[in-house]
Amino acid sequence: MISDGSGMARRIAVTGIKGGCGRTTVAVNLSAALALRGHKTLLVDLDPKADATSSLGVEAGPDSATVYELLLGLEENLARAVVGTAAQGLHLIPSAMKLYGAELELAGEPERAKRLLRALEKVEKGYAFVIVDCPANFGLLTLNALLACGQALVPALGSSLPSAVEGIFELIGAVNAELGECAKVVGLTPNMVDKRIAGAALAIKRLEEKYGKGLVRSRIRLDARLPEAAAAGKPIQLFAPKSNAAYDFEVLADDIMVM
Ligand SMILES: Nc1ncnc2c1ncn2[C@@H]1O[C@H](COP(=O)(O)OP(=O)(O)OP(=O)(O)O)[C@@H](O)[C@H]1O
Numbered sequence: 001m002i003s004d005g006s007g008m009a010r011r012i013a014v015t016g017i018k019g020g021c022g023r024t025t026v027a028v029n030l031s032a033a034l035a036l037r038g039h040k041t042l043l044v045d046l047d048p049k050a051d052a053t054s055s056l057g058v059e060a061g062p063d064s065a066t067v068y069e070l071l072l073g074l075e076e077n078l079a080r081a082v083v084g085t086a087a088q089g090l091h092l093i094p095s096a097m098k099l100y101g102a103e104l105e106l107a108g109e110p111e112r113a114k115r116l117l118r119a120l121e122k123v124e125k126g127y128a129f130v131i132v133d134c135p136a137n138f139g140l141l142t143l144n145a146l147l148a149c150g151q152a153l154v155p156a157l158g159s160s161l162p163s164a165v166e167g168i169f170e171l172i173g174a175v176n177a178e179l180g181e182c183a184k185v186v187g188l189t190p191n192m193v194d195k196r197i198a199g200a201a202l203a204i205k206r207l208e209e210k211y212g213k214g215l216v217r218s219r220i221r222l223d224a225r226l227p228e229a230a231a232a233g234k235p236i237q238l239f240a241p242k243s244n245a246a247y248d249f250e251v252l253a254d255d256i257m258v259m
């Protein structure tokens with residue numbers, strides 16, 4: 001499903017509470033795959049580590065407007081926070097280290113969990129997709145992403161057991177019950193799938209048994225070109241278009257379009 005043309009983009013938070021499972025890799029390369037097939041996409045880097053920002057070769061300078069200024073209401077001209085990338089049709093709202101302070105600075109502020117939602121409502125016009133890269137912990141930033149997007153895409157390590165992804169379902173359920181929201185996981189994306197690793201096939205089978213249709217078709221294989229692309233500041237589609245990973249992200253983009 002792409003945007004319905006109402007001016008609202010389809011928003012997806014790439015989240016999950018396990019560190020290093022590939023959130024940033026999925027957010028960056030899915031965004032690029034969607035953009036390069038003509039669906040204008042805005043990627044929001046909501047992690048103070050700013051890995052999505054550096055993976056796209058962007059560095060926010062001291063005077064740049066970033067997602068931090070958007071959340072704190074420090075930038076009146078929101079368009080200043082949106083920058084272009086090497087991938088045509090892919091724009092980025094960068095992050096920076098100062099975002100580490102945002103959770104404390106927003107404590108006690110009214111509607112603090114809806115800051116991203118309010119900012120996106122102002123900048124998303126013209127985009128088909130908004131993809132948000134979340135940090136590993138489940139704090140105010142991830143809560144902002146869930147309330148802004150309503151839809152979560154959760155990378156799951158190809159070698160992990162279902163219990164490793166269970167936590168995010170529980171957390172989203174708790175958020176919905178507590179705040180009367182209806183956020184949901186729209187897809188689980190197996191990542192770093194390596195058939196050579198003993199037990200990998202069984203782990204995927206267990207995920208399939210437990211989550212069935214919740215699993216996307218794409219199995220993102222372990223591919224050294226992905227960290228190389230990130231280090232070079234380019235999405236995989238531009239860095240190594242013929243790689244396994246570039247193919248796997250095309251399949252993921254196909255899936256997202258129909259989900
Ligand atoms: N399919 C893959 N094949 C090879 N390397 C991968 C793959 N997916 C991710 N990686 C690498 O694994 C590392 C962790 O991935 P990534 O940064 O995307 O995870 P994350 O969940 O965003 O981590 P963090 O908790 O730090 O935010 C990175 O170096 C990334 O390049």
Ligand SMILES: [Mg+2]
Pocket residue numbers: 023024025047051134135
């Ligand atoms: Mg990350």
